[in-house]
Amino acid sequence: MNQEALVRALTEIVGPRRILHRPGQLAAYECDGYVAQKGRPRAVVFPETTEEVSRIVRLLHRERIPFVPRGAGTGLSGGATPLHDEVVISLVRMNKLLSVDYENMRAIVQPGHVNLTLSKRLGPQGYYYAPDPSSQSVCTIGGNLAENAGGAHCLKYGVTTNHIVAAEVVMPNGDVVEIGAEFGEAVGYDLLGLIVGSEGTLGIATAITVRILKKPQAVRTVMAMFDRVADASDTVSHIIASGIVPAAIEMMDQLAMQAVDKSNYHVGYPRDIEAVLLIEVDGLEAGLPELADRIIAICREHRARSVKLAESDAERALWWSSRKMAFGATGRISPDYIVQDGVIPRTKLTEILARIAELSEESGLRIANVFHAGDGNLHPLICYDARIPGQTEKAVAVGSAILRACVDVGGSITGEHGVGVEKLEEMRYLFSDADLEAQLAIRAVFNPEDLCNPGKLIPRPGRCAEVRDAHWLAAKHAEIAAGFPDQTLTTSPGAGA
Amino acid sequence: MGDSMAEARVISPQDVCADVGQCVGNAAVAIESGWNEAAAGIAAPVAVARPTTEDRVAALVRLAAERGWRLLPAGRGRQLSWGNLGQPVDLVVSTAAMKEVAYYSPADLVISVQPGMTWAELSRVLAAEGQMLPVDPFVPDDATIGGIVSTAASGPRRALYGALRDMVIGLRVVWGDGRVIRTGGRVVKNVAGYDMTKLFIGALGTLGVLTEVTFKLRPLPLHRATVLLSGDVQALRTVAHTVMTSELIPSRLELVLRGDASRGVLAIDCDEPSGGAAYQIQRLRALAQEQGLSAEVLDGDVADNWWRMHRASAMEAPVCLRISGKPTRLTAQAAAWRTVCAEAGFETLWSITVPAGMARIFLSSTADADGVRVRKLVEQLRQAAGEVGGQVVVERAPAGVRRGIDVFGGLGASRVWMEGIKRTADPHGLLCPGRFAGGI
Numbered sequence: 036m037n038q039e040a041l042v043r044a045l046t047e048i049v050g051p052r053r054i055l056h057r058p059g060q061l062a063a064y065e066c067d068g069y070v071a072q073k074g075r076p077r078a079v080v081f082p083e084t085t086e087e088v089s090r091i092v093r094l095l096h097r098e099r100i101p102f103v104p105r106g107a108g109t110g111l112s113g114g115a116t117p118l119h120d121e122v123v124i125s126l127v128r129m130n131k132l133l134s135v136d137y138e139n140m141r142a143i144v145q146p147g148h149v150n151l152t153l154s155k156r157l158g159p160q161g162y163y164y165a166p167d168p169s170s171q172s173v174c175t176i177g178g179n180l181a182e183n184a185g186g187a188h189c190l191k192y193g194v195t196t197n198h199i200v201a202a203e204v205v206m207p208n209g210d211v212v213e214i215g216a217e218f219g220e221a222v223g224y225d226l227l228g229l230i231v232g233s234e235g236t237l238g239i240a241t242a243i244t245v246r247i248l249k250k251p252q253a254v255r256t257v258m259a260m261f262d263r264v265a266d267a268s269d270t271v272s273h274i275i276a277s278g279i280v281p282a283a284i285e286m287m288d289q290l291a292m293q294a295v296d297k298s299n300y301h302v303g304y305p306r307d308i309e310a311v312l313l314i315e316v317d318g319l320e321a322g323l324p325e326l327a328d329r330i331i332a333i334c335r336e337h338r339a340r341s342v343k344l345a346e347s348d349a350e351r352a353l354w355w356s357s358r359k360m361a362f363g364a365t366g367r368i369s370p371d372y373i374v375q376d377g378v379i380p381r382t383k384l385t386e387i388l389a390r391i392a393e394l395s396e397e398s399g400l401r402i403a404n405v406f407h408a409g410d411g412n413l414h415p416l417i418c419y420d421a422r423i424p425g426q427t428e429k430a431v432a433v434g435s436a437i438l439r440a441c442v443d444v445g446g447s448i449t450g451e452h453g454v455g456v457e458k459l460e461e462m463r464y465l466f467s468d469a470d471l472e473a474q475l476a477i478r479a480v481f482n483p484e485d486l487c488n489p490g491k492l493i494p495r496p497g498r499c500a501e502v503r504d505a506h507w508l509a510a511k512h513a514e515i516a517a518g519f520p521d522q523t524l525t526t527s528p529g530a531g532a
Numbered sequence: 533m534g535d536s537m538a539e540a541r542v543i544s545p546q547d548v549c550a551d552v553g554q555c556v557g558n559a560a561v562a563i564e565s566g567w568n569e570a571a572a573g574i575a576a577p578v579a580v581a582r583p584t585t586e587d588r589v590a591a592l593v594r595l596a597a598e599r600g601w602r603l604l605p606a607g608r609g610r611q612l613s614w615g616n617l618g619q620p621v622d623l624v625v626s627t628a629a630m631k632e633v634a635y636y637s638p639a640d641l642v643i644s645v646q647p648g649m650t651w652a653e654l655s656r657v658l659a660a661e662g663q664m665l666p667v668d669p670f671v672p673d674d675a676t677i678g679g680i681v682s683t684a685a686s687g688p689r690r691a692l693y694g695a696l697r698d699m700v701i702g703l704r705v706v707w708g709d710g711r712v713i714r715t716g717g718r719v720v721k722n723v724a725g726y727d728m729t730k731l732f733i734g735a736l737g738t739l740g741v742l743t744e745v746t747f748k749l750r751p752l753p754l755h756r757a758t759v760l761l762s763g764d765v766q767a768l769r770t771v772a773h774t775v776m777t778s779e780l781i782p783s784r785l786e787l788v789l790r791g792d793a794s795r796g797v798l799a800i801d802c803d804e805p806s807g808g809a810a811y812q813i814q815r816l817r818a819l820a821q822e823q824g825l826s827a828e829v830l831d832g833d834v835a836d837n838w839w840r841m842h843r844a845s846a847m848e849a850p851v852c853l854r855i856s857g858k859p860t861r862l863t864a865q866a867a868a869w870r871t872v873c874a875e876a877g878f879e880t881l882w883s884i885t886v887p888a889g890m891a892r893i894f895l896s897s898t899a900d901a902d903g904v905r906v907r908k909l910v911e912q913l914r915q916a917a918g919e920v921g922g923q924v925v926v927e928r929a930p931a932g933v934r935r936g937i938d939v940f941g942g943l944g945a946s947r948v949w950m951e952g953i954k955r956t957a958d959p960h961g962l963l964c965p966g967r968f969a970g971g972i
């Protein structure tokens with residue numbers, strides 16, 4: 036099917052106003068929040084119903100044309116980036132809250148519904164949706180499902196997969212299937228569990244049923260500043276070991292503090308502390324003083340220079356905004372930066388931070404550290420200047436080295452941002468060829484021709500060196516690489532057609 | 533379906549036993565009865581291997597694949613009454629002898645255990661470090677972790693802590709062709725690759741033999757209390773729904789009913805620190821008074837003991853049915869469904885995990901060896917529950933009862949995808965065929 040015929044066929048499904056296909060219109064869809072690799076989509080369509088999504092997918096499947104589902108495009112690993120001449124299926128117009136059942140604590144949304152919008156809609160009734168990625172004011176619940184997104188409060192409440200109970204999914208062949216169960220145990224293999232976190236490679240969610248929670252009666256937020264990073268890490272381990280399950284424990288190092296203090300949310304962190312912890316407990320008001328006291332005592336035991344309890348909602352909000360701005364604010368201290376997303380066993384915090392400091396020194400690149408310390412999820416922000424020859428490559432290499440260090444201490448290469456195209460290579464470090472083959476075999480059940488978001492998430496086994504070279508090539512000649520389908524990531528039958 | 537197949541087959545347990553003995557040593561294999569009886573409803577002695585390492589498990593699975601033997605992955609056989617009656621198998625691979633802790637980092641709240649470890653032993657190991665795996669399934673104490681994970685067993689604690697799928701973060705598993713796969717990892721947050729772990733939870737051994745399970749843990753609560761409210765069922769129902777949507781934090785919210793009497797008990801746990809617990813108890817007492825219910829508060833060990841007794845009496849029942857649906861509908865319909873059970877001549881114990889929308893019905897009296905009356909009851913309940921969007925599963929029952937019925941109630945349009953998964957993990961179709969939903 037040539038471009039003209041394709042546009043005609045798609046227009047028949049969505050009408051002339053919900054399709055983009057002229058080169059000038061497509062630039063915004065060339066990548067997501069991971070900007071190192073870009074590709075031009077064939078077209079972008081904006082379906083409004085499940086039936087439209089199904090018809091689009093059926094058409095593309097029949098014509099062997101690859102496609103990518105897309106939410107808000109805030110992904111940080113290239114999951115929504117079209118690298119194989121795909122049709123982008125944007126879900127942003129499917130943004131309705133379909134129903135809420137407060138009594139039974141469930142809500143059903145369309146995939147384009149923005150995360151924070153849901154909590155705002157539920158707020159007046161005293162409910163909220165727990166997973167709270169820092170991007171929650173823009174990212175979609177469909178994107179959250181696909182990435183199994185996390186957030187600061189996932190320490191106590193769990194990540195997206197713990198909050199989605201059922202979904203309507205358009206499978207890669209266009210079939211519409213209901214998976215999961217609103218209540219109790221779904222019968223059969225846990226397809227929902229598999230599809231959550233599958234980065235849009237196993238189907239497109241078109242309606243999502245989530246658990247909603249009653250807002251906690253009360254919250255206490257503690258901010259503790261430390262002269263030494265190691266003391267802050269030890270505090271985290273000690274709190275976890277003491278039997279308290281805080282709602283969140285976040286950590287920032289000095290460079291990250293400098294960055295966020297330049298944002299609109301100025302806290303005024305001292306310049307001579309190494310780390311700050313933001314610790315929150317929530318639950319029944321009557322139970323919180325003893326928890327907060329205990330936490331404050333533990334911080335002091337580990338030589339916190341200062342420990343402060345938020346005195347008002349406004350102060351608490353400022354602290355959180357400051358923390359949630361960290362990625363964006365890094366732009367104020369560095370022309371370019373890479374956000375990494377490693378995970379370590381929480382007890383290895385001190386060790387990994389020392390390693391990151393070493394890598395920073397060796398490479399001469401500054402690294403700001405921001406992380407969900409409570410569950411060992413690190414976000415090193417590697418600062419570089421793309422205008423200086425060689426720095427981009429260096430930054431990419433440092434990022435990769437950090438992820439390897441995480442794996443070496445028993446961790447993982449991604450805790451919430453996904454593999455996408457960015458971390459394909461690092462997957463090999465974590466999994467054996469046999470493990471990867473098993474994952475590809477499972478993909479093949481749903482997406483045998485790899486038309487549905489091709490080349491993402493799982494690398495082909497046993498082609499390590501080749502991909503490594505290509506990776507460097509892509510980094511060095513991004514604009515050239517964008518021009519041809521990346522053969523190393525997968526052999527997509529649709530590519531170049 | 534299994535019967536005719538069995539006749540056509542000429543695999544003798546003695547032959548299997550001899551081959552398996554060569555593979556894992558004669559001491560690790562024996563011919564035993566009971567397994568096929570419980571899992572397939574057929575009196576057929578079978579070779580049972582108890583390998584001690586993952587390598588041996590893989591070797592056995594490869595051997596079975598070579599010979600075309602049907603294979604049942606199992607633990608101590610405590611949950612063979614779960615699932616459909618499958619085809620009779622030629623070899624049982626029991627991981628009961630693999631019962632070590634493979635990795636435990638208390639400070640990270642993560643443990644990896646071999647699947648043969650019993651639930652009681654795991655709880656003991658964790659309690660020694662002030663930790664727990666917050667599941668309380670209706671299974672015997674000596675049921676194995678492998679069995680519990682493979683049946684996705686759950687209990688009242690699901691109200692707050694979720695199900696096993698929320699706690700298992702990694703697995704090692706031998707697929708039906710003998711390859712060893714690792715899924716997930718040992719960190720609590722991890723989105724590297726597909727979350728394949730989920731597929732094996734509740735798969736009843738039809739996708740592979742588990743060789744290691746990694747859990748994320750919780751600290752034992754700093755304080756434990758259970759409030760028992762008793763009295764009129766309607767009043768209990770009102771309180772249950774009020775609590776569920778209140779600021780309170782019930783870690784269990786279980787409505788317990790016996791027979792078709794109009795009275796029952798609502799058991800509400802609090803795992804909050806003592807200040808919060810005192811507040812919650814006070815609120816519950818006030819609610820009880822408003823509704824004319826009596827209230828009793830149990831602390832610590834006494835509370836634990838109440839739950840142990842509850843589980844023990846549930847475990848005495850030979851049959852457990854499970855209805856899931858909207859909590860408000862479940863509690864509203866319970867009275868009518870209890871009448872259906874009573875009219876069918878069954879004495880029942882109901883345990884409704886209200887926030888999870890799961891009602892378990894334990895059927896005590898069954899002078900019903902061939903299961904005709906239970907199956908009829910299941911049909912009636914499916915009809916009644918189906919009208920309000922509920923789903924009825926036979927959670928466990930003796931073989932006789934499960935004959936000629938799909939205990940899961942069938943699969944919908946997702947069936948083809950599930951069959952695809954089965955073919956991928958078990959290409960020769962040798963892992964206890966027929967035991968899973970939809971006869972997979």
Ligand SMILES: Cc1cc2nc3c(=O)[nH]c(=O)nc-3n(C[C@H](O)[C@H](O)[C@H](O)COP(=O)(O)OP(=O)(O)OC[C@H]3O[C@@H](n4cnc5c(N)ncnc54)[C@H](O)[C@@H]3O)c2cc1C
Nearest residue numbers: 106107108109110114168169175177178181185235240451
């Ligand atoms: C400043 C900033 C902060 C962030 N903070 C966090 C954080 O704290 N925690 C966290 O987890 N992430 C975070 N992220 C990453 C990102 O926001 C999440 O991954 C989010 O879930 C992506 O949602 P989206 O709607 O933007 O999806 P997109 O980026 O559009 O898509 C993401 C993936 O989902 C697929 N997809 C989208 N919709 C569907 C659908 N309906 N069905 C199937 N597949 C679909 C796409 O193909 C793609 O693979 C952050 C990003 C930014 C820019």
